[in-house]
Amino acid sequence: MSTGGQSLGKDVSVVIVTASGTLNIPAAAITKFDSKPVTGDEKRIGLDGQVRNNVTHEGWNGSFEVDRFNSVLDDFWAAAEAAYYAGTALPWGTIQETITNPDLSVSQYTYTQVVLKLTDIGSREGNKTIKQKLDFVASRRIAS
Template sequence: MQGGYNTGKDVSIDINTPTGPIRLSKLMNFDSKPKVTNQEITPLNGLTDELMIPKGWTGTFDAERVDSTLDDWWAQFESDYYNGVNQNPATITETIQEVGGGVTTWRYTHVILKLEDAGKKEGDKTIHQSMSFTARRRLKV
């Protein structure tokens, strides 16, 4: 917290997959957004109503590579896929330390993870990796 505002330092993320947790010591950011479908309904009187239907969540997170955690997870995912192993979803738990002293916890359920970028390798530069996800729901715990 800084000056009465939440900052990224107030947030912790736990990613739990069917094969175990993904522990990222250098998680750099986490972004989540609700997905919705909108439908406009305009009757003959011309007054339009709009229906907004929740369709889950989508998001991304980035990490600086300090070990093979994400590479290992993706290798296992690929191996399971090609060996006909059922791909079960994960969960993500987001915990926020609130400015007023409380804690808010959100759980993303039925999470499908995707390695978006295993990272560009260059001399004298860190390797930045990124993942995306979709989730069926975000529930307040």
């Protein structure tokens, strides 16, 4: 639930779907979800002296920070690595993002043609939580 009319991180839920199915990451395990549009910028100046700016849409990228509650990310990456070395092409995945807005309406976005990359398997230290990181790139983010 939002506070002060502003959205909070806990107002967001995500479902990550890979070629082999949904990654069963408990909601409590995802401590951060970050996404950003990727754009290209071009400035052109014609012989008439006019500046013409162009912004192109070139996909999305982002990451998840995950506390290790289970072996889902380890197993996902082991399977992806095995498929790579076996010469198997893996189809793209999707990410479904659902946001409960401060007015209680719901916004949903689907990231398409998602490629995931496990960038940090996490440090193993005594009594400390194992923190993992999963990055992604996507072709589009479509309002559903």
